[in-house]
Amino acid sequence: MRKFVGLGITLLLGALFLGLVGIALAQEKENEFIIFHYWTAGGEKEAIDALFELYQKRNPGVKIVENPVAGGGGETMLAVLMSNLAAGMPPDSFQDHQGNQQKDYIDAGYLEPVDDIWAEANFEARINPMWIKTLRFGGHVYSVPINAHRTNWLWYNKKIFDELGIKPPETYDELLETCKKIKEAKPDISPLALGTREKVWSTYLYDMVLLTTGGPDFYERANTGKIDFRNDPTFRKAMERYAALIPYIYPWHATKSWDEAGALLKTGEAAMYWMGDWVLGYYLSIGMQPEVDFSATAIPKDIWMGHADTFPLPKGAPHPNNARDWIRMCTTPEAQKAFNLIKGSVTIVNDVPPDVYPDPYRQRSANDLRTLRAVCDGFHGGMITPAFGSELMDILTRFLVDQDVDAAIQAIAEAAERTNLAEACSWFWEQ
Ligand code: GAL
Numbered sequence: 001m002r003k004f005v006g007l008g009i010t011l012l013l014g015a016l017f018l019g020l021v022g023i024a025l026a027q028e029k030e031n032e033f034i035i036f037h038y039w040t041a042g043g044e045k046e047a048i049d050a051l052f053e054l055y056q057k058r059n060p061g062v063k064i065v066e067n068p069v070a071g072g073g074g075e076t077m078l079a080v081l082m083s084n085l086a087a088g089m090p091p092d093s094f095q096d097h098q099g100n101q102q103k104d105y106i107d108a109g110y111l112e113p114v115d116d117i118w119a120e121a122n123f124e125a126r127i128n129p130m131w132i133k134t135l136r137f138g139g140h141v142y143s144v145p146i147n148a149h150r151t152n153w154l155w156y157n158k159k160i161f162d163e164l165g166i167k168p169p170e171t172y173d174e175l176l177e178t179c180k181k182i183k184e185a186k187p188d189i190s191p192l193a194l195g196t197r198e199k200v201w202s203t204y205l206y207d208m209v210l211l212t213t214g215g216p217d218f219y220e221r222a223n224t225g226k227i228d229f230r231n232d233p234t235f236r237k238a239m240e241r242y243a244a245l246i247p248y249i250y251p252w253h254a255t256k257s258w259d260e261a262g263a264l265l266k267t268g269e270a271a272m273y274w275m276g277d278w279v280l281g282y283y284l285s286i287g288m289q290p291e292v293d294f295s296a297t298a299i300p301k302d303i304w305m306g307h308a309d310t311f312p313l314p315k316g317a318p319h320p321n322n323a324r325d326w327i328r329m330c331t332t333p334e335a336q337k338a339f340n341l342i343k344g345s346v347t348i349v350n351d352v353p354p355d356v357y358p359d360p361y362r363q364r365s366a367n368d369l370r371t372l373r374a375v376c377d378g379f380h381g382g383m384i385t386p387a388f389g390s391e392l393m394d395i396l397t398r399f400l401v402d403q404d405v406d407a408a409i410q411a412i413a414e415a416a417e418r419t420n421l422a423e424a425c426s427w428f429w430e431q
Pocket of ligand 1: 038039044071072073074149258278308309380
């Protein structure tokens with residue numbers, strides 16, 4: 001009998017021990033925060049590091065585990081992330097956008113609402129209502145946006161402009177004129193920089209010609225598949241305008257990433273660059289002086305086009321408390337300011353005043369976002385779907401080579417049909 005009691009006590013102690021080890025292991029597990037992002041270029045890397053620093057101060061015991069994947073635009077990271085989400089191995093949060101870029105994850109059941117975090121932070125009242133349209137689905141929000149990146153910026157080498165006495169273009173026609181002038185005066189310089197090693201950047205010029213040709217309403221209809229791509233005269237005109245710019249684009253664009261293409265303005269190999277203001281973060285990080293080495297002009301000047309970088313909460317996040325604290329932190333003016341002062345974007349919350357930025361571009365972006373008509377850009381702003389977007393970037397990279405307007409229009413029309421673009425984007429018009 002004593003033998004059995006002894007065995008019972010030993011088993012009990014053993015179970016207790018295993019239980020304690022289990023709790024310790026669980027706590028150790030809880031002490032990590034796993035995040036996926038692709039901010040690896042100059043400026044963007046320092047910006048996410050500033051957020052990590054703040055987070056570490058709030059959570060000194062938590063180990064931050066990053067999986068940064070090089071290649072701006074996220075093509076590589078997204079592929080890795082998708083397979084992890086599908087395999088039920090989500091990170092605690094990841095770099096995402098809005099609109100269709102987020103809806104696909106929600107529809108697949110990968111995300112958890114964070115309505116309570118928005119309510120606690122009174123977040124909705126602190127942002128431009130246009131963001132709500134692309135962040136709330138079925139009455140729920142699933143992420144917190146950390147910034148507002150403007151994408152209708154044309155960056156230019158100020159010295160080249162000053163030397164040639166060129167006025168910064170503010171319309172498509174003026175841009176084309178400027179390209180011609182630069183090519184004539186300096187045949188060795190590419191008027192327009194571009195880097196399509198990640199094909200997604202070809203879609204930014206597409207947004208520009210849609211917006212400057214048809215205006216914001218047409219732009220939103222085209223990007224949500226509500227036009228007859230094959231026969232719409234405005235769409236044809238937009239594609240002709242894209243084709244007209246191609247001879248002025250840096251010819252080896254397929255070899256460059258977005259930041260390497262941006263560096264062509266520093267070396268003077270290119271004069272202008274159509275790119276979102278993450279390139280401002282990059283220019284500042286490589287020591288270029290605003291209004292000395294470079295400047296920027298918005299085309300068209302009366303529209304703010306751009307997107308947000310957001311952090312969603314994956315369902316089954318391995319460290320949900322740490323994940324939620326990250327997302328909560330991103331609602332604070334302190335985190336928004338720390339990130340955006342480096343990133344090149346502006347805070348999405350309107351309680352950080354525009355004059356905190358030391359350069360005129362972000363002051364202008366922050367003011368314009370408060371006062372102008374705002375539209376989301378097509379790919380990262382999630383106006384188009386990832387399925388259509390991935391076909392579109394292939395079509396446009398081919399178009400950059402063959403400049404065949406008819407073939408591009410035909411291919412875009414077919415891609416929109418094949419991917420059910422209009423149907424997939426109907427939510428945009430129902431919100
Ligand atoms: C965008 C993102 C920006 C910037 C850029 C280049 O998709 O919104 O934050 O990182 O890619 O990497």
